Amino acid sequence: DTEVTQTPKHLVMGMTNKKSLKCEQHMGHRAMYWYKQKAKKPPELMFVYSYEKLSINESVPSRFSPECPNSSLLNLHLHALQPEDSALYLCASSPFDRGFFSPLHFGNGTRLTVT
């Protein structure tokens, strides 16, 4: 079992829907990450939060909106997605005790299908 919990495990949404992905960790980690992974491809970095502040945005389209309400929670708000956004969305956290070189702990992801 992973210590990074992602909900829901599966999500199907239409292109006009608004939905949110949730990620939670209780390890006291101070950095949290969103990655996107298409089938048979490596994970691609989307966003990085450190100390609840957005540190990195990898030029992600505005239909993806991240939010870090506190150090344990990370959300990804989805609006007006396209079918090509269907993918596995992975959340990760790290203790940040050695800055960005601290190992990441990943959740098992949310499998998103956009119809």
Added chain:
Amino acid sequence: DAKTTQPNSMESNEEEPVHLPCNHSTISGTDYIHWYRQLPSQGPEYVIHGLTSNVNNRMASLAIAEDRKSSTLILHRATLRDAAVYYCIRTGGGTSYGKLTFGQGTILTVHP
């Protein structure tokens, strides 16, 4: 741009050692080498990381070449559970600071 090169796939037999190579010929002095693996239907899992010296932990060993242009992840006795995609990743400063960027990885198959 992950800036590491790994073989697409490798095979091993159960209980034999596995040496997974990674080339990072453009590595800079402050770049770390990280290894993660991803089992089927799971998120990536941290394996090991190092800067210059060889490193050991309960999962694996990491051997870093003296010129740091390559490294090898060593699984001492492969099990069926080690079948996964193994990613070798550089992390460092400059514009890539804070970014754990995955390359294509090596698919490891372990035969019983």
